[in-house]
Amino acid sequence: MGRYIDDILQPGEKVLYSSNLHWVVYWKGILGWIAAVVLFVASGQTLNPTLTAAGLIASGVVAVIALYFTVLAWFRRWTTETDVTTLRVVHKEGFITRRTFEIGIDKVASVSVDQSIPGRILNYGNVTLENMGDDEQKIETIASPLAFRSHITAR
Numbered sequence: 001m002g003r004y005i006d007d008i009l010q011p012g013e014k015v016l017y018s019s020n021l022h023w024v025v026y027w028k029g030i031l032g033w034i035a036a037v038v039l040f041v042a043s044g045q046t047l048n049p050t051l052t053a054a055g056l057i058a059s060g061v062v063a064v065i066a067l068y069f070t071v072l073a074w075f076r077r078w079t080t081e082t083d084v085t086t087l088r089v090v091h092k093e094g095f096i097t098r099r100t101f102e103i104g105i106d107k108v109a110s111v112s113v114d115q116s117i118p119g120r121i122l123n124y125g126n127v128t129l130e131n132m133g134d135d136e137q138k139i140e141t142i143a144s145p146l147a148f149r150s151h152i153t154a155r
Contacts, residue, residue: 004092004100005083017084017151022124022143025073032066082139084151089129091139107131111149119145 005015036059043055079095089108092100109132115125125145129137129152142148 004081005085005090008090009085010087012086013088014086015083016086017148019082019142019144019148021077021080021141022122023077024118024122024124025077025141026070029066029070029073032062032069036060036063036066082142082148084148089152091137101137103129103131103137105152107133108152109134111152113145113149115145 005018009015039055039059039062043052043059046052046055075095076093079093081090081092083090084105086105088105089103090100091102092098108129110130112128112130113125114128119125123145124141124143127139127142127145127148129139131137
């Protein structure tokens with residue numbers, strides 16, 4: 001399966017910048033894996049076989065939940081594309097059910113970047129594109145939002 005942008009490029013149109021969701025979307029999975037490891041290690045620290053078994057079962061359950069959140073984040077990241085071309089901004093989410101929007105570069109009225117403190121440290125944030133018709137499109141948890149904005153506004 002190729003990239004969405006490669007399938008919709010117009011003749012003479014070139015991709016100037018591509019971005020993706022930031023790896024921070026894995027945070028639930030990461031916390032789950034840490035909790036599973038802590039429970040696993042703690043279950044080996046007790047001499048009570050009942051507590052050891054309960055700790056191992058709890059560790060297994062948390063690991064399955066962590067796996068679910070990790071796969072969910074990976075799939076969301078894999079199926080999301082955001083590109084700036086010479087003619088437009090294109091954003092696509094989803095695999096079977098797809099949500100896309102395209103805004104012509106000449107129709108972009110403003111680009112707003114919203115970054116929290118962790119977002120500034122880890123270089124991710126939310127970008128809001130407003131077109132000439134006062135319609136807003138928000139892209140959440142994008143990697144390098146300032147570089148993304150610069151590629152849109154540099155004409």
